Amino acid sequence: MTADQQAAPQDHLVSALVRDEPRVLTRITSLFGRRAYNIRSLSVGSTEQPGVSRMTFVVTGDRAIVEQAMKQLEKLHDVLHVIDHSLEKFVDRELVLVKVAITPESRVEVRQIAEDFRARIVDVGRRALTFEVTGDEGKVTAFIEQMRPFGILETMRTGRVALTRGSNADIPGHVYHGEKRALGPLLASAAED
Amino acid sequence: MTGPTPNGAQALWQTLAAHGVGTVFGYPGGAIMPVYDALTLFPDIRHILARHEQGAIHAAEGWAKATGDLGVCLATSGPGATNLVTGLADAMMDSVPLLAITGNVARHLMGTDAFQEADITGITLPITKHNYVVQDAAELPRIVAEAIRIARSGRPGPVLVDIPKDVQLAAFSGEVHGPHAPPEAPAPLPEALEAAAALLREARKPVLMVGGGAQGAAAEVTAFARAWRLPTITTLMGLGAFPASDPLWLGMPGMHGSVAANRAISEADVLVGIGLRFDDRVTGRVKDFASHASIIHIDLDAAEISKIVRAHVPVRADAGQAARLLTERAQPLSHPEWTAALAEWRTRGEHPSHWGAAQAVRQVVSRLGPDDILSTDVGQHQMLAAQLARFQKPRRWLTSGGLGTMGFGFPAAIGAALAEPGVTSMVIAGDGGFQMTAQELATLTKYGIRNVKICVVNNSYLGMVRQWQELFHGRRYSEVYLGDSNPDFLKLADAYGISGWRADNSADLEGALDAWLAHDGSALLEVVVPNEHGVFPMVPAGAALSEMIETEPVPGGPA
Numbered sequence: 024m025t026a027d028q029q030a031a032p033q034d035h036l037v038s039a040l041v042r043d044e045p046r047v048l049t050r051i052t053s054l055f056g057r058r059a060y061n062i063r064s065l066s067v068g069s070t071e072q073p074g075v076s077r078m079t080f081v082v083t084g085d086r087a088i089v090e091q092a093m094k095q096l097e098k099l100h101d102v103l104h105v106i107d108h109s110l111e112k113f114v115d116r117e118l119v120l121v122k123v124a125i126t127p128e129s130r131v132e133v134r135q136i137a138e139d140f141r142a143r144i145v146d147v148g149r150r151a152l153t154f155e156v157t158g159d160e161g162k163v164t165a166f167i168e169q170m171r172p173f174g175i176l177e178t179m180r181t182g183r184v185a186l187t188r189g190s191n192a193d194i195p196g197h198v199y200h201g202e203k204r205a206l207g208p209l210l211a212s213a214a215e216d
Numbered sequence: 217m218t219g220p221t222p223n224g225a226q227a228l229w230q231t232l233a234a235h236g237v238g239t240v241f242g243y244p245g246g247a248i249m250p251v252y253d254a255l256t257l258f259p260d261i262r263h264i265l266a267r268h269e270q271g272a273i274h275a276a277e278g279w280a281k282a283t284g285d286l287g288v289c290l291a292t293s294g295p296g297a298t299n300l301v302t303g304l305a306d307a308m309m310d311s312v313p314l315l316a317i318t319g320n321v322a323r324h325l326m327g328t329d330a331f332q333e334a335d336i337t338g339i340t341l342p343i344t345k346h347n348y349v350v351q352d353a354a355e356l357p358r359i360v361a362e363a364i365r366i367a368r369s370g371r372p373g374p375v376l377v378d379i380p381k382d383v384q385l386a387a388f389s390g391e392v393h394g395p396h397a398p399p400e401a402p403a404p405l406p407e408a409l410e411a412a413a414a415l416l417r418e419a420r421k422p423v424l425m426v427g428g429g430a431q432g433a434a435a436e437v438t439a440f441a442r443a444w445r446l447p448t449i450t451t452l453m454g455l456g457a458f459p460a461s462d463p464l465w466l467g468m469p470g471m472h473g474s475v476a477a478n479r480a481i482s483e484a485d486v487l488v489g490i491g492l493r494f495d496d497r498v499t500g501r502v503k504d505f506a507s508h509a510s511i512i513h514i515d516l517d518a519a520e521i522s523k524i525v526r527a528h529v530p531v532r533a534d535a536g537q538a539a540r541l542l543t544e545r546a547q548p549l550s551h552p553e554w555t556a557a558l559a560e561w562r563t564r565g566e567h568p569s570h571w572g573a574a575q576a577v578r579q580v581v582s583r584l585g586p587d588d589i590l591s592t593d594v595g596q597h598q599m600l601a602a603q604l605a606r607f608q609k610p611r612r613w614l615t616s617g618g619l620g621t622m623g624f625g626f627p628a629a630i631g632a633a634l635a636e637p638g639v640t641s642m643v644i645a646g647d648g649g650f651q652m653t654a655q656e657l658a659t660l661t662k663y664g665i666r667n668v669k670i671c672v673v674n675n676s677y678l679g680m681v682r683q684w685q686e687l688f689h690g691r692r693y694s695e696v697y698l699g700d701s702n703p704d705f706l707k708l709a710d711a712y713g714i715s716g717w718r719a720d721n722s723a724d725l726e727g728a729l730d731a732w733l734a735h736d737g738s739a740l741l742e743v744v745v746p747n748e749h750g751v752f753p754m755v756p757a758g759a760a761l762s763e764m765i766e767t768e769p770v771p772g773g774p775a
Contacts, residue, residue, distance in 0.1 A: 098518075
């Protein structure tokens, strides 16, 4: 098999609704670690539903790996529901804090670029400005690249978060009852490459 | 009830009793003492004191594998809990419904490196289906009920409940929970079943592979195979889920599988797998596994479907339900050429009849009755027993399939013997594996267990490792010789009050078998066999099933 025949590893955005219990994060990262699934980013936060947290992963791999990772996730007792964002349209955002070195000469230019990106200044120092940028991954990356020539002192990215577009909630009813849905039957189409 | 004020420990026993748990295997220690104290208030629960926690958990596994019901074991914190780790991993790999209860240090000591503290939930995260630390005595009944439901439902597995000592001692005034109704398995999709039936109808060289997940659905799976007249293979874990006496049976597949089974897989055009996970010992080189076949994979665990072998028709379903629905769609197949090829392959790969481990195992397993249980350790004796025993019923074969655990067989036989006192619970172990849990001879004596028959096949080696060193490491036998330091197994048994017999040739073995099996009580039989016999057929690791070595190479002959 030549390299170009192999399915290229891609980033897949997956969310999991999980019980807010001790060790859930460990349980999930341990699963990913043991089975050698590569997590590129992970965000965790509470949801509007008490006792339910939401995790968004960026998993790198071919389709089969991501499918297997999702199935393994769904098996965990603490995982109430798994969402594959590739199946529907979604919005995703990432937040980054960027500390950029400034000089009296560069100050205006840096601020101008930040304005173009609608970045907010969250800290002002004599030799550095710290910006907050929210956007999809491309925008965040572009902002960092624009700032790189000035000297980036530090960055902190949160990792991606995502919601399905439209009026339907991602959270199905069973999650509100703290129930774990029995996995649906497998469709024959799941076998298609 | 007279006795101490109701506490968490008593709530635990009440909950177990409400779930019909009548036998638990365990070993006490400091952090589980309140539970053992409360046990004195529950005379209807039988506690079996093992001599090592590993013995306790393998016995609980043996109980579960033989009955299909929950096995329960108990250990203290720290070293007691970590001694359960092997059994938990074993139960996870072989989908054994198991509840392990461990004590832990008091909550205020957790995380301080207190005496006999270990983070057992952290340690067992990847080898349990789920686990808990109970933080409040009031939560104990709910958690234990939930743990039991998780262990038994869907694809079964081990669940660990860790109870800090102060929670065991805390006052309890709540209600206990009886069993929850298990969630129903999702019905298979009609279109998936139709696709499977359509493939089978068109098949010219069909084959059915039955795994351990079908042990609870043997009747349905057998009816399915017979209705379609499908040549049938049972994996190591599936032995007994289809009767070996049936002319459709082809034996076991994989590394030490039969010639017929492996040829059938390599040539098949449609392969139905039910309740199996395509372990690497079954598939050989995956790329070449069933490379001419369309695969229909029926499994309750969605994550097993297309994990190793891509399924053309995935059917997520309970084995029994899927088999029943496919039987309804049956059209008996007739494939004279395929049948003739299979018949020819079935005559191949026979073991030599001269004296050796294979002949010894053949003679021993021929004495098994249809209801008798056979358990093994891991290694040459295990593969020989799997090749040579003829199981007619499910749940009569207890072996450590996924993890390959030495020391499993003997304690597992004790668990099975207690679950079914009316049948013979036979163990075939090697001289290596038996010594890993031989101290459980004490358990036989302590409880007067009379139906365990232990056969130690003694070739003075770690035989399977020696075989690999012979074949793949230029006969450099590195650290596998045990013969210079093995105990006198009969004296060892005698030291625990267990009678023993010994044989080192075929004729003597017949007489020893008579005496060993006729003995009124558990007994040990040592069979001394030549050192250097191998197990064949064999597919070398990493090779394709079609590259199997059918019979033992002649020493000095062509490689």
